[in-house]
Amino acid sequence: MERAPLLQPDEQRLTDISAIAERRDQAALSRLFDHYVPKIRSFCLAAQPGANLMADDIAQEVMIRIWNKAHTYKPESASLNTWVFTLARNARIDYLRKNSRHQSDIDPEYLWQNIVDENADPFKDAQHKRDQERIQQGLNKLPPDQKEVLLKVYLEGKTHKEAAEELSLPLGTIKSRVRLALHKLTIYIKR
Amino acid sequence: MINYHPSIEILTDYAAGSLPLAHSLCVSTHLEHCNECQQQIKKLETLGAHLFDQGHTEHRQLSNLKDSFFKRLTEEPEDLVESPQANKKPVNEDVMQWDDYKIPNSLRQFITKGYNELNWMRLSPSFKIATLYNEEGGAQVALTRIKAGAHMPVHTHTGDEITLVLQGAFSDESGVYRKGDFINRDASHKHQPIVTKDAECICLTVLDAPIEFTGWFARLLNPLIRRYHPHSH
Ligand SMILES: [Zn+2]
Numbered sequence: 001m002e003r004a005p006l007l008q009p010d011e012q013r014l015t016d017i018s019a020i021a022e023r024r025d026q027a028a029l030s031r032l033f034d035h036y037v038p039k040i041r042s043f044c045l046a047a048q049p050g051a052n053l054m055a056d057d058i059a060q061e062v063m064i065r066i067w068n069k070a071h072t073y074k075p076e077s078a079s080l081n082t083w084v085f086t087l088a089r090n091a092r093i094d095y096l097r098k099n100s101r102h103q104s105d106i107d108p109e110y111l112w113q114n115i116v117d118e119n120a121d122p123f124k125d126a127q128h129k130r131d132q133e134r135i136q137q138g139l140n141k142l143p144p145d146q147k148e149v150l151l152k153v154y155l156e157g158k159t160h161k162e163a164a165e166e167l168s169l170p171l172g173t174i175k176s177r178v179r180l181a182l183h184k185l186t187i188y189i190k191r
Numbered sequence: 192m193i194n195y196h197p198s199i200e201i202l203t204d205y206a207a208g209s210l211p212l213a214h215s216l217c218v219s220t221h222l223e224h225c226n227e228c229q230q231q232i233k234k235l236e237t238l239g240a241h242l243f244d245q246g247h248t249e250h251r252q253l254s255n256l257k258d259s260f261f262k263r264l265t266e267e268p269e270d271l272v273e274s275p276q277a278n279k280k281p282v283n284e285d286v287m288q289w290d291d292y293k294i295p296n297s298l299r300q301f302i303t304k305g306y307n308e309l310n311w312m313r314l315s316p317s318f319k320i321a322t323l324y325n326e327e328g329g330a331q332v333a334l335t336r337i338k339a340g341a342h343m344p345v346h347t348h349t350g351d352e353i354t355l356v357l358q359g360a361f362s363d364e365s366g367v368y369r370k371g372d373f374i375n376r377d378a379s380h381k382h383q384p385i386v387t388k389d390a391e392c393i394c395l396t397v398l399d400a401p402i403e404f405t406g407w408f409a410r411l412l413n414p415l416i417r418r419y420h421p422h423s424h
Contacts, residue, residue, distance in 0.1 A: 026261070033257055041253075042246040060260050067264070078233070082240035089208035089239065097212070105324045106212040106332075110300045111219040128233075135238050139245070154207040154242045160200045162209075175200055187234040188199050 009035075013080055021070035033063055040088045046155035047092065054095065061091045076125055079132060086112065092157070131186075138185040146181040149174055193225050195372040202228060206235035213330035213397045217355045217373065219297040220395060224371030292358055298323075298395070306393060309334065317341035331398045337361070340388040350399025352376045359392030361385060 007015060013035065016028035037059045044055035065087050073083050093108045139147070152163040160178065164171040182188035197205070197218050204210035205218045222229050294302050301323045302309065309321035317338040325331050330350075334357070337343055343361065354374040361368055363384040368374055386392040 026264070029264075030257075030261070033260070037253055037256070038251075039243060039246050041251075043243055046246065056256055060256070060263075063260060064264075079237070079240060081244050082237050085240035085243040086236055088243065093208050093212070104212050104326060106216055107300045108212065108215070110297050111212070111215050113296065128237075131234055131237055135234075135241055139238075139241055150238070150242060153203060153209055154239045155246060157207070157209045159204050159209050159211075178203060179199060182199065182203070182235075182238075185238060187238055188231070 010080070014075060017066075017070050017073055017080060020067060021073070029063070029067055032066060036066075036084055037063065040084075043088050043155060044092055046151075047157040054099075058088070058091050058095050061095070062087050065091065077128075135185050135187065142181055142184065146177045146184075149177045150181055153178065193221075193227075193369070193371045194366070195368060195374055196225065196228055197221060197373050198375065199231075201375070202231055203235055206232050207239055211326075211330060213326060213332050214353060216297055216332065217353045217395060217397055220295045220355050220357070221371060221373045223295050223297065292393070295357065306334070306336070311336065318343070329399075333396050333398070335394050335396055337386045337392045337394075339386055339391050341386050343384040343386070352399070353397045355395040357393045357395055359390045360387045361392050361394075362387065 013032060016025070016031050019025035019028040020032075040059040040062050041052075041055040044058050045051065048054060062084070066084070069087075073080070078086075090108055090112055097104045097106075097108065142150075149163055149167075152158045152166065153160065158166065160174050161171055164174040167174070179188065201210065201214065201218060205215055210218065218228075222232065292306055294305065306321075311319040311321045313319050318341065319336045321334045321336070323332045323334065335343075339359070352375075354368075354376070356368050356370050356372045356374075358370060360370070361384045367387070368384075
């Protein structure tokens with residue numbers, strides 16, 4: 001019996017996402033579920049510790065979006081992790097908006113759809129891969145105080161100002177920690 | 192040519208999803224005009240994805256969640272598949288153009304036909320304002336429309352103000368602001384802007400309420416916290 005070649009986990013996930021897009025492959029969705037749902041849940045629990053029902057709801061919503069939108073994913077413009085992160089971010093915003101006493105009339109669906117890529121550009125593609133590697137390596141070397149602030153902003157959903165209040169630090173200190181971190185990761189080069 | 196961009200802090204909070212929605216609306220509108228900030232956002236999202244990926248994984252049994260998810264997917268697939276038009280207001284390009292201005296995508300949830308359809312309130316012969324919405328206890332989101340060559344009225348406010356130029360241009364002692372420019376002023380800033388003489392100026396403005404921001408997530412989450420922890424108070 002012929003064996004399927006063994007793929008690297010991230011290559012397997014790329015194969016899975018196109019299997020969903022092309023032939024509604026539920027086994028592929030099942031593998032993505034196992035990989036991403038725990039991450040999405042901890043992303044939600046970071047913002048709201050203990051809110052397991054909310055985390056379950058958002059995780060399912062993201063999996064539904066993956067199922068429905070797999071055909072819109074473009075590997076040349078973003079990694080699969082980045083795509084799923086943006087889906088989780090938007091689903092978390094939408095959930096909080098709809099389930100809050102202070103319901104907002106602003107529909108977040110309209111706000112994060114504008115980053116449209118020009119046609120695939122081999123130069124940009126290569127640059128994107130370099131950005132990926134630099135960020136990955138740089139993150140592991142960041143001083144803990146800088147990483148702490150990044151985690152507050154990205155995972156706990158705090159603004160710079162809220163992070164400052166929570167850590168009892170001046171806003172200026174938070175800003176400079178984020179700037180230093182972004183600079184080290186070569187994400188931000190001062191204009 | 193865009194000269195005024197959101198600060199890196201605002202862009203980071205936007206990419207992370209922690210920026211209040213009213214402010215995100217201004218950033219989103221700016222991005223439609225600004226390739227430079229779009230590239231910056233892409234990098235910031237890549238960072239978010241790495242932090243997301245490193246998130247510690249809990250050892251919780253998720254098989255029940257998975258079973259019910261796939262049961263739903265198999266039994267009610269129609270409910271889960273969204274039609275492309277769902278939730279989207281119809282956009283008619285012909286009508287969109289009738290007052291010669293293209294409405295940014297980010298504002299189409301509020302403006303379906305054109306700026307003229309809005310409920311403009313005349314505050315002076317040269318100055319009109321249309322409220323898009325008021326966040327309860329939060330920000331006020333509005334459009335301002337000022338005739339060519341006119342002064343903007345002096346106003347006082349205690350919170351920050353974000354202005355995004357949609358059409359035309361205005362200037363103050365610090366510079367000239369054109370279509371797509373993103374201007375963030377704190378309450379202490381005193382300025383008296385003048386619209387350039389060649390055309391009227393339409394701006395999107397977000398004014399933080401005079402009350403102290405207690406934090407967007409905090410405000411949104413208070414009712415949730417009560418719901419999930421009914422005995423914690
Ligand atoms: Zn910009």
